[in-house]
Amino acid sequence: MSQINRQRLVGFVHKEWLQVVRDPSSIIVAVVLPLFLLFVLGYGVSLDAKHLPLAVVIETAAPEAHDFYAALQAGDYLVPRIVASRPEAADLLRAGQVKGIAILADDFGLTSNGAAPIQVLVNGTDGNTARLMQGYVQGAWAAWRAHRQHTNPTLQTPSIAVQSRVWFNETVDSHKSIIPGLIAVIMTLIGALLTALVIAREWERGTMEALLTTPLTKAELIIGKLVPYFVLGMGGMTVSVTVALALFDIGFRGSLIVLLIAASSFMMTVLGFGLMVSTLTRNQFVASIMAITGTMMPALMLSGFIFDIRSMPVVVQVVSAIVPARYFVEILKTLFLAGNVWSVIVPNTFALMAMATLFLAITFRKTRRKLS
Amino acid sequence: MPTGLRFRAISKTFVTETRKVQALNDVSGEMMPGKITGLVGPDGAGKTTLVRVLAGLLDADSGDVSLSEKGSTARIAYMPQKFGLYEDLSVAENMTLYADLNGLNPDLRNQRFAELNRFTGLGPFQHRLAGNLSGGMKQKLGLACTLIVAPDILLLDEPSVGVDPVSRRELWSMVRALQGTGIAVLWTTAYLDEADGCDQVILLYEGAVLDHGAPGDISAQVAQRTWRVVLPGAETMRKRDVQRAAMALPGVVDAQIKGRNLRIVMAEDGVAPPTSLSNLAALRQFTPTPTPPQFEDAYLAAMRKKNLVASSAAPTLAVDERGTAAAQDIVIETQDLSKRFGTFTAVDRFSFAVRRGEIFGLLGPNGAGKSTTFKMLCGLVPPSSGSALVAGFDLATARADARGRIGYMAQKFAYVAHLSVAQNMEFAGGVYGLSGEGLKTRARAVAIEFGLTPFLDQNCGELPLGIKQRMALACAVMHKPDILFLDEPTSGVDPVTRRDFWSRLNAMADDGTTILITSHFLDEAEYCDRMSIIYRGRQIAAGSPDDIKSAQNGAEGTLEEAFIRLIEAHDRAEPDTRADAA
Numbered sequence: 033m034s035q036i037n038r039q040r041l042v043g044f045v046h047k048e049w050l051q052v053v054r055d056p057s058s059i060i061v062a063v064v065l066p067l068f069l070l071f072v073l074g075y076g077v078s079l080d081a082k083h084l085p086l087a088v089v090i091e092t093a094a095p096e097a098h099d100f101y102a103a104l105q106a107g108d109y110l111v112p113r114i115v116a117s118r119p120e121a122a123d124l125l126r127a128g129q130v131k132g133i134a135i136l137a138d139d140f141g142l143t144s145n146g147a148a149p150i151q152v153l154v155n156g157t158d159g160n161t162a163r164l165m166q167g168y169v170q171g172a173w174a175a176w177r178a179h180r181q182h183t184n185p186t187l188q189t190p191s192i193a194v195q196s197r198v199w200f201n202e203t204v205d206s207h208k209s210i211i212p213g214l215i216a217v218i219m220t221l222i223g224a225l226l227t228a229l230v231i232a233r234e235w236e237r238g239t240m241e242a243l244l245t246t247p248l249t250k251a252e253l254i255i256g257k258l259v260p261y262f263v264l265g266m267g268g269m270t271v272s273v274t275v276a277l278a279l280f281d282i283g284f285r286g287s288l289i290v291l292l293i294a295a296s297s298f299m300m301t302v303l304g305f306g307l308m309v310s311t312l313t314r315n316q317f318v319a320s321i322m323a324i325t326g327t328m329m330p331a332l333m334l335s336g337f338i339f340d341i342r343s344m345p346v347v348v349q350v351v352s353a354i355v356p357a358r359y360f361v362e363i364l365k366t367l368f369l370a371g372n373v374w375s376v377i378v379p380n381t382f383a384l385m386a387m388a389t390l391f392l393a394i395t396f397r398k399t400r401r402k403l404s
Numbered sequence: 405m406p407t408g409l410r411f412r413a414i415s416k417t418f419v420t421e422t423r424k425v426q427a428l429n430d431v432s433g434e435m436m437p438g439k440i441t442g443l444v445g446p447d448g449a450g451k452t453t454l455v456r457v458l459a460g461l462l463d464a465d466s467g468d469v470s471l472s473e474k475g476s477t478a479r480i481a482y483m484p485q486k487f488g489l490y491e492d493l494s495v496a497e498n499m500t501l502y503a504d505l506n507g508l509n510p511d512l513r514n515q516r517f518a519e520l521n522r523f524t525g526l527g528p529f530q531h532r533l534a535g536n537l538s539g540g541m542k543q544k545l546g547l548a549c550t551l552i553v554a555p556d557i558l559l560l561d562e563p564s565v566g567v568d569p570v571s572r573r574e575l576w577s578m579v580r581a582l583q584g585t586g587i588a589v590l591w592t593t594a595y596l597d598e599a600d601g602c603d604q605v606i607l608l609y610e611g612a613v614l615d616h617g618a619p620g621d622i623s624a625q626v627a628q629r630t631w632r633v634v635l636p637g638a639e640t641m642r643k644r645d646v647q648r649a650a651m652a653l654p655g656v657v658d659a660q661i662k663g664r665n666l667r668i669v670m671a672e673d674g675v676a677p678p679t680s681l682s683n684l685a686a687l688r689q690f691t692p693t694p695t696p697p698q699f700e701d702a703y704l705a706a707m708r709k710k711n712l713v714a715s716s717a718a719p720t721l722a723v724d725e726r727g728t729a730a731a732q733d734i735v736i737e738t739q740d741l742s743k744r745f746g747t748f749t750a751v752d753r754f755s756f757a758v759r760r761g762e763i764f765g766l767l768g769p770n771g772a773g774k775s776t777t778f779k780m781l782c783g784l785v786p787p788s789s790g791s792a793l794v795a796g797f798d799l800a801t802a803r804a805d806a807r808g809r810i811g812y813m814a815q816k817f818a819y820v821a822h823l824s825v826a827q828n829m830e831f832a833g834g835v836y837g838l839s840g841e842g843l844k845t846r847a848r849a850v851a852i853e854f855g856l857t858p859f860l861d862q863n864c865g866e867l868p869l870g871i872k873q874r875m876a877l878a879c880a881v882m883h884k885p886d887i888l889f890l891d892e893p894t895s896g897v898d899p900v901t902r903r904d905f906w907s908r909l910n911a912m913a914d915d916g917t918t919i920l921i922t923s924h925f926l927d928e929a930e931y932c933d934r935m936s937i938i939y940r941g942r943q944i945a946a947g948s949p950d951d952i953k954s955a956q957n958g959a960e961g962t963l964e965e966a967f968i969r970l971i972e973a974h975d976r977a978e979p980d981t982r983a984d985a986a
Contacts, residue, residue, distance in 0.1 A: 239488050242484055
């Protein structure tokens with residue numbers, strides 16, 4: 033084990049910190065970039081669809097049809113319009129001017145007891161919107177019927193009624209599950225990018241040669257490289273969490289201490305990954321490309337940030353186990369939406385700590401006190 | 405107890421993808437306490453590898469390094485080629501970092517910093533970022549950082565590269581001042597003139613020791629072979645013609661012009677020097693007098709004797725066959741050419757004219773504006789104001805036409821490392837519009853002319869530096885340019901190769917090619933017909949080498965002395981106002 037001398041370590045950390053402060057790009061990467069990504073992705077990525085245009089074809093003379101149409105107009109989610117015929121509605125769907133068609137056939141209203149009286153056609157090319165559309169029309173249908181039953185008790189009651197209730201994200205606002213995941217994804221990129229450059233930079237500028245001839249030890253070099261960027265990365269994390277709470281109006285149900293511990297473990301993992309890449313490549317360009325493709329891409333796809341890991345093929349699930357963001361996404365979602373659920377937080381935090389240890393151990397092993 | 409460093413039979417081989425490179429082959433030597441040991445050799449000789457082995461940064465394949473005093477301990481300090489400075493840290497912050505890393509007691513810091521600042525003269529620049537220092541100041545800071553905790557062994561890797569002559573002289577006096585403390589210094593250099601300043605010299609060539617000993621002893625090997633001829637008035641002949649005629653005489657290994665003198669080195673002891681240059685009217689008869697040998701003479705003699713230089717076919721053109729030298733048409737002319745980058749004036753109202761077939765030198769320390777001037781003349785950078793005519797084309801209106809008439813050889817010999825010599829040459833020709841049979845024929849002709857035929861199928865990346873340089877020149881002349889721009893073409897190249905290179909340039913100039921060259925070897929500048937010395941963007945002297953010397957210190961002195969005087973005079977008249985308020 034290499035030793036740690038206080039004067040050397042403090043001197044080295046001080047130098048590294050001065051370089052951080054002098055170099056606006058590291059501040060930009062740590063604070064401005066996460067905010068930018070948070071705004072763009074936070075406002076841009078939404079899995080909820082609102083104001084979906086819907087063509088309604090009314091082929092029945094029953095008065096209930098217009099009553100139902102009024103119900104469709106009520107919510108935020110649908111923008112219905114009445115169209116004269118099925119072919120005309122189909123043309124609109126093809127042209128993309130409507131996202132779906134609801135057909136109220138001439139048997140509408142005859143069987144108010146629950147037999148299928150409406151047909152819904154959705155545009156399957158956009159699966160997510162199509163499913164939402166289907167759900168919205170069904171929801172409107174169910175609500176309308178319930179309402180009618182309530183006002184007119186003589187109508188037959190269906191034998192089984194589904195009462196659905198959503199937990200944790202009661203309004204089913206996808207922001208509430210995306211933003212915490214987004215913070216994890218952004219910090220993955222930022223953390224790895226910050227340190228990916230710093231060891232390669234010493235090699236490229238020829239300063240590593242000078243450092244190697246001083247008594248600076250491997251441990252001092254690695255700790256000296258971690259400390260300033262840890263502070264910077266945690267600063268970026270704090271800004272992101274604050275903005276998420278303030279701007280996107282998502283509550284926080286866990287404990288801040290737990291968040292701090294989990295976030296620190298995660299930060300060490302991604303900083304460790306960056307340092308490892310930087311040490312292995314000794315080239316700033318290659319290291320930054322590897323940091324981006326090695327962290328951002330898997331974090332977007334395999335972290336459970338958007339796509340649920342449990343519904344992926346087993347092979348992909350296994351691969352996702354090596355994506356650090358996956359663990360932190362779970363922790364953050366839990367802390368924001370559910371609270372201190374120890375059965376989720378503890379194993380995930382340990383997984384992060386284990387990965388951080390692995391990356392730093394590789395960095396330590398691959399750090400040479402020699403040139404060749 | 406002062407101790408030196410001894411190294412014995414050091415060998416080191418690097419394995420690349422395609423081949424093995426023996427960087428060091430059985431190299432032995434010793435650095436003595438209180439002495440400066442010079443490790444001298446051209447680029448690629450293995451100097452840096454040896455220094456890194458001595459610094460403990462590289463493991464040698466075989467051989468051993470030990471302190472010469474058994475049982476003693478020594479602090480080894482090493483200054484790498486790029487000085488190891490953090491450019492985004494200030495002078496004081498760099499020094500503090502190295503003080504902490506080397507465990508300097510914080511109580512002693514202020515005292516030690518004050519000593520070092522007195523030594524380096526960096527006191528007024530404590531808060532300036534290292535990146536904003538001049539090359540010479542960077543190097544002094546690098547040295548101060550290396551010396552922060554006084555070392556016993558000091559290893560300097562090419563400390564004088566990229567440093568102007570004034571700073572180079574200051575650096576030497578700083579290192580000499582250290583000697584009194586009993587420190588053992590290794591000074592690595594590709595400049596042979598620096599060898600004379602060392603106490604001991606190890607001459608390295610292609611990984612092996614060519615010679616070692618006191619520089620005087622090495623020079624003494626050619627003591628009976630060096631002669632001097634005082635030249636008559638400069639008006640009657642051109643120096644490069646004299647030099648070439650003298651080189652062509654039998655038994656002569658080297659002929660150099662030094663001011664008004666022709667120095668001749670004979671191949672063997674006891675061979676009488678020539679007494680005439682039959683083909684030059686002004687020098688039909690002369691009487692050479694013996695002159696003290698110089699280190700470079702010995703180096704050249706040793707190299708030629710061991711036949712280490714693959715000498716290419718000598719230029720075939722005879723002296724008196726030149727037909728265009730009399731032509732007086734001006735091919736490059738600038739009027740108040742200026743280039744400003746923001747508030748920084750890189751080139752300030754520069755006016756000069758070059759005639760066809762002239763070799764014109766652009767001299768000046770790093771950052772003087774040489775490269776910017778070059779880039780403007782090549783049409784790569786538009787001037788901020790002023791005008792320039794190149795090969796009859798106005799750069800303001802016909803930049804592309806002008807570009808087609810010039811050949812450019814960049815400082816780092818731009819070539820594609822993974823292509824063969826032939827492919828590089830054909831590529832260069834193709835860029836200038838040659839194609840098909842014409843291109844192939846031209847490539848063959850140029851290859852023969854430049855002695856590159858044996859290397860045509862080899863990958864450029866693997867060639868020795870001298871061959872790379874020759875190939876870069878060959879690429880630059882593929883399209884028969886009227887004007888050749890050469891940016892520091894000889895840096896890092898050994899003296900024999902440099903002489904060979906110059907003889908080619910001379911032949912081309914005699915063929916009517918105009919050559920514009922930058923160089924920091926001031927002895928080379930002697931061969932320019934005329935030159936301009938620029939400093940901080942401004943022309944501070946112009947004329948033939950003799951004009952410039954006699955204006956400063958008489959024709960007997962060297963160009964380097966004149967150069968230093970000019971710069972010092974300019975500094976006194978206009979101190980560097982860029983010094984910050986520290």
